[in-house]
Amino acid sequence: MPELPEVETTRRGLAPHLVGHTLNDVVVRQRQLRWPVPKAVEQAIGHPLEALERRAKWLVFRTPPGALLMHLGMSGSMRVFLDSAPAPARHDHVDLVFDDQRLMRFNDPRRFGALLWAPGDPLAHPLLARLGPEPLEDGFDGDWLWRQSRGRRAAVKAFIMDPGVVVGVGNIYAAEALFAAGVHPQRAAGRIGLPRYRRLAEAIREVLARAIRAGGTTLRDFTVADGSPGYFSQELAVYGRHGEPCPRCGQALKRRTIAQRGTVYCVRCQR
DNA sequence: AGGTTCGCCTGCGGGC
DNA sequence: TGCCCGCAGGCGAACC
Numbered sequence: 001m002p003e004l005p006e007v008e009t010t011r012r013g014l015a016p017h018l019v020g021h022t023l024n025d026v027v028v029r030q031r032q033l034r035w036p037v038p039k040a041v042e043q044a045i046g047h048p049l050e051a052l053e054r055r056a057k058w059l060v061f062r063t064p065p066g067a068l069l070m071h072l073g074m075s076g077s078m079r080v081f082l083d084s085a086p087a088p089a090r091h092d093h094v095d096l097v098f099d100d101q102r103l104m105r106f107n108d109p110r111r112f113g114a115l116l117w118a119p120g121d122p123l124a125h126p127l128l129a130r131l132g133p134e135p136l137e138d139g140f141d142g143d144w145l146w147r148q149s150r151g152r153r154a155a156v157k158a159f160i161m162d163p164g165v166v167v168g169v170g171n172i173y174a175a176e177a178l179f180a181a182g183v184h185p186q187r188a189a190g191r192i193g194l195p196r197y198r199r200l201a202e203a204i205r206e207v208l209a210r211a212i213r214a215g216g217t218t219l220r221d222f223t224v225a226d227g228s229p230g231y232f233s234q235e236l237a238v239y240g241r242h243g244e245p246c247p248r249c250g251q252a253l254k255r256r257t258i259a260q261r262g263t264v265y266c267v268r269c270q271r
Numbered sequence: 272a273g274g275t276t277c278g279c280c281t282g283c284g285g286g287c
Numbered sequence: 288t289g290c291c292c293g294c295a296g297g298c299g300a301a302c303c
Binding site for chain 3: 002003034035057071072073074075110112113127161163170171260261262
Binding site for chain 1: 273274275276277279280281282
């Protein structure tokens with residue numbers, strides 16, 4: 001399930017092959033993704049790809065008249081073909097066809113992904129405009145989390161997964177960061193002090209950065225496999241490991257549902 | 272307005 | 288072996 005590190009890894013893999021090339025066609029085989037793929041995506045045709053950026057888990061394909069916005073959802077993946085592409089396979093929903101025989105293919109079995117068109121400034125698009133800070137950039141730190149959390153009674157796990165608070169923290173890395181920081185996922189966000197939020201912010205940055213580094217070395221080509229539980233499962237301390245001993249204290253890891261999501265944590269190390 | 276639940280999908284693991 | 292069921296999950300929308 002692509003989280004921020006997977007999306008960033010995808011971006012880094014795709015960009016060198018596509019940026020600067022002109023988009024010759026957008027082939028949509030399956031229009032019913034998370035939202036119907038709008039006809040307006042054709043407005044990108046005939047224009048060069050100026051930049052491939054990431055905002056939260058969105059990939060932003062910038063062209064002069066606007067941007068294509070792509071989301072991998074739960075099960076999406078991208079692949080680039082540099083000369084002749086094979087016949088599309090099951091769940092190959094969209095091709096971005098570039099000059100020089102280049103083709104980017106979007107595959108998404110569960111169709112939770114998206115392809116949208118943002119005319120003008122993509123960051124002003126309704127889905128992007130109200131997002132919180134990027135966790136790996138300036139503007140995100142423990143002080144920010146602390147200020148945002150005052151008066152919030154929801155579980156801290158739900159709080160850090162709220163895209164208005166900070167983007168790109170999905171279920172896997174929320175669990176990992178909370179474990180690394182020693183914070184119990186169920187604790188009310190408003191009842192955690194500044195020092196612990198500083199630790200938590202640092203943990204969020206660290207787990208995401210480490211996963212991106214791992215992605216850079218793990219993925220040999222620009223193919224991003226449909227990873228179930230992420231491509232970095234060897235690196236995960238608690239996610240998917242309930243019943244196993246806590247890597248810090250040896251106590252069996254617990255699993256319960258918090259904020260409608262399966263959550264693994266250590267009852268002894270996380271308070 | 273914060274908080275919670277729903278629903279979109281397919282693949283897969285477990286039970287029988 | 289094969290079928291069925293339930294669950295998983297990002298996240299916007301709808302609800303309370």
